[in-house]
Amino acid sequence: MILTSIFTRNIFKRTIIRNIFLYMTFASFLLFSSQAQALRIIRDAEVENYMQTLINRLIVARGRKANSIKPILVDSPAFNAFVADPSHIYIFVGAILNAKNSYQLSSILAHEFGHISLGHLYMWKQEHNNNLIKAILTGLLASAGMMIAKSGEGALVAIQAIMEMYQADNNASSRGQEISADMFGVQTLEMAKIPPQSIVDIFTILKAKTNPLNIKTPLWIMDHPPTSERIRQLKLRVKQLKTYKYESKQSVYNYRLIQYKLRSFLAKTESLKEIIKTTHDPYVRDYVNIVYLYRIGKTKQSLRLLQNLIKHNKNKPYLYDLAGQISFEGNMFHSALSAQLVAIKKIPNDPMILYPLAQTYMKLKGKSNYKKAMMILEKVLAQDKSMPFIWKAYAVALSNYGKPAQSQLALAHEFWLLNKRADALTLAKKAQKSMSRGSKKWLEAQDIIDISL
Numbered sequence: 001m002i003l004t005s006i007f008t009r010n011i012f013k014r015t016i017i018r019n020i021f022l023y024m025t026f027a028s029f030l031l032f033s034s035q036a037q038a039l040r041i042i043r044d045a046e047v048e049n050y051m052q053t054l055i056n057r058l059i060v061a062r063g064r065k066a067n068s069i070k071p072i073l074v075d076s077p078a079f080n081a082f083v084a085d086p087s088h089i090y091i092f093v094g095a096i097l098n099a100k101n102s103y104q105l106s107s108i109l110a111h112e113f114g115h116i117s118l119g120h121l122y123m124w125k126q127e128h129n130n131n132l133i134k135a136i137l138t139g140l141l142a143s144a145g146m147m148i149a150k151s152g153e154g155a156l157v158a159i160q161a162i163m164e165m166y167q168a169d170n171n172a173s174s175r176g177q178e179i180s181a182d183m184f185g186v187q188t189l190e191m192a193k194i195p196p197q198s199i200v201d202i203f204t205i206l207k208a209k210t211n212p213l214n215i216k217t218p219l220w221i222m223d224h225p226p227t228s229e230r231i232r233q234l235k236l237r238v239k240q241l242k243t244y245k246y247e248s249k250q251s252v253y254n255y256r257l258i259q260y261k262l263r264s265f266l267a268k269t270e271s272l273k274e275i276i277k278t279t280h281d282p283y284v285r286d287y288v289n290i291v292y293l294y295r296i297g298k299t300k301q302s303l304r305l306l307q308n309l310i311k312h313n314k315n316k317p318y319l320y321d322l323a324g325q326i327s328f329e330g331n332m333f334h335s336a337l338s339a340q341l342v343a344i345k346k347i348p349n350d351p352m353i354l355y356p357l358a359q360t361y362m363k364l365k366g367k368s369n370y371k372k373a374m375m376i377l378e379k380v381l382a383q384d385k386s387m388p389f390i391w392k393a394y395a396v397a398l399s400n401y402g403k404p405a406q407s408q409l410a411l412a413h414e415f416w417l418l419n420k421r422a423d424a425l426t427l428a429k430k431a432q433k434s435m436s437r438g439s440k441k442w443l444e445a446q447d448i449i450d451i452s453l
C-alpha cells in the first residue's frame, strides 16, 4: 500500500465541501475539515482491483467497456465519493468502511456513475465560469485523478477548484441532478443483478449518522434534498424493479477483509490492538497483527507471522505483495525480490505490483538490475503515463543505466505532470540536444516543448 500526495496545506479549512454523494453527512464534514490536514491518495493493487471489479459490474451492465472508469481511493474517514472527470470515481475510505457489504458500496458507485453518464460533468462545465474547472471537467488538464495522484501545486489547485465548485452548486438544478443520479443508480443496480434495495440500505445507514440538530449546519445544506426524502423516492422506485438475491456470505467476508486491510494500514495503531484482542477470526487477527507489527517497526516479527500466514493461504496473491513491501522497507531487498516475483507471477502486469518490483531492482544495483527496473517501468508507463512518481523512478533507472538524455526526457514528463512547465521545457530541450532530429524520442521531447511553451 502506497500513500501518495501528502498535501501539507490545509485546503479544506476555508472551504466547506459540498458532499456530492449525499448532502446530509455534516458530521463527516466536520471530521474532515477539522482533522484532514492532508489529503492522501492510496495506491494499493488489492483494494484498487477489488473496487475496479465492483465498478466494472455496473458499467458493463450499462454497455460500457470494463475499466473505462477507474477507482481512486482517498484516505479520509468522510462518508463520501465524488466525480470530477468522466473516467474516475473518487472513493473515500470512510464510504468503504461505513458500507456493510459490496452491494451497498456498489450503490454509491452507481450513483457516481450516474453523474458521469447523465452528462452532469458537462452541465457543471457550462455552469461555471472558472477556466480551471472547465479544463478539469473536459479532461484537458488530463484527468483530475492524475492531478490528484501527484504531489504538486497543480493537484492542490485542481482539487480546491472542484471542491469550491461543489460548494457553489447549491441550486435547484444540482438538487435535481442528485435525484436523477439516484434513479440512474438504482436502475443500474437492477441491470447488474444487484438488489436495488441496497441503495436504500446505504442511505439508511447514512441517515443514522446524520445530526440534523447540529446548529452549525449552514442553511444551504438544509435546502438540499434531505436524506429522508431521497430514501422515500428510492423506496418507491425499488418497488417497481426486479429484485435479486443478496450476496453470499463468502462475498460479504471478502468485503470485510478489504475493510480490515484499510483499517490495519490507516487506523491508529492503538486501535489495532483492540481488534487483535477481540476478533474471533484467526485470519483477520493474524493479518491485522502483521500490519500492526510492521507499523510499529517490528519488521522481523511481522515477517515471521506473515510467512506462516502465507504457508496456510498460498492462494492469496496479495500476501506476497505485502511481504515484498515489509521486506523492502526493512531493507531486506533479496527477500523483497523473491516475494515480489511470486506476486507478479500471480497478478501479472499490475502497475502497482510492478512498480515496487522495479524499486527493489534499483536497490539491488548493478547494470543488469537497472535494466530490469527500466524495462518494468516501461511496462507500467505503457499502461498509464499519468503518474509522476513512475516517471521519476524511470528517470533514475535510465540515468543509472547510462541513458542521460532519455532520463532528462523522463524527468521532463514528470515535471510536466507536476505542472512545472518551465522545468519541463528546460529538460526537454536539454534532452533533445543529444537525440537525432526527427527520431521517436526527439519527437516526444518536442511534444513536451510544444505544450510547455
Ligand SMILES: [Zn+2]
Pocket: 020, 021, 022, 111, 115, 177, 178, 181
Ligand atoms: Zn451526487
